[in-house]
Amino acid sequence: MNDHDDVPRGIDVLRVFCGPDGRHGNALGVVRDGRSHPDEASRQRLARQLGFSETVFVDDPERGRVDIHAPGVRLPFAGHPLVGAAWLLDLEILELAVGDVFARQDGEFTWITARPEWAPPRTFQQYATAEEVEALPGPPPGEGWLYVWAWEDEAAGRVRARAFPRRGEDIVEDEATGAAAMLLSAHLGRALNITQGRGSQILTAPAPDGTVEVGGRVLMAARG
Secondary structure, eight states, X not given: OOOTTSOOXXXXXXXXXXXXXXXXXXXXXXXXXXXXXXXXXXXXXXXXXXXXXXXXXXXXXXXXXXXXXXXXXXESOOHHHHHHHHHHHTOSEEEETXXXXXXXXXXXEEEEEEOGGGSOOOEEEEOSOHHHHHHOOSOOSSSSOEEEEEXXXXXTTEXXXXXXXXXXXXXOSBSOOHHHHHHHHHHHTSOEEEEETTTEEEEEEEOTTSOEEEEEEEEEEEEO
8 A cells, every 4th residue: 555645544654764854754554553453464464555664553552562563574673663653652661572662752853762682683784985875776685684874974973874674575675764773873882863765864872771762753644
């Protein structure tokens, strides 16, 4: 589907990690009442129908219990669905099977704090210049989830990145990927200001306890 003009009833479509101008961001489907799709099979059917890189099911809006699905796979953790859910539910804690994710609002940014080990493994490939990253016509050859990146301004922590799931589904490129940004920030041991995809913005900040904060702007795109 992936058409914001034809959103099924009970579903919000958010754009997460929007750029400073409010454009771009990664589309996210949010099922406001997870009980409407009570089992994994029905959630997978809906995730495929919606066609977003991830869809989040709200199983308890007061406690913040959520469940994340990509087309074809249930995810124990993912960044942009949790930033979007934190913005929509306006809670300080989101409950996942892997653990509690802490959230906060700071002006135009919504932040979550999580542990890098919760994120699925990613392969990172560094390029010499941001222009090389931008010039890629598609995913480099190979298998497995790939995050390509280059410094735009290393002293300032500014990064240019693109993400390629390479898992044989319709989504060739992921517009904005909070989990990969979190892992890169943990690997480099520093705060980052990442421009990903067509112009989405992701901010990160590692903490001494091994957690990483990931933040960005969230906007409502459509409500079903």
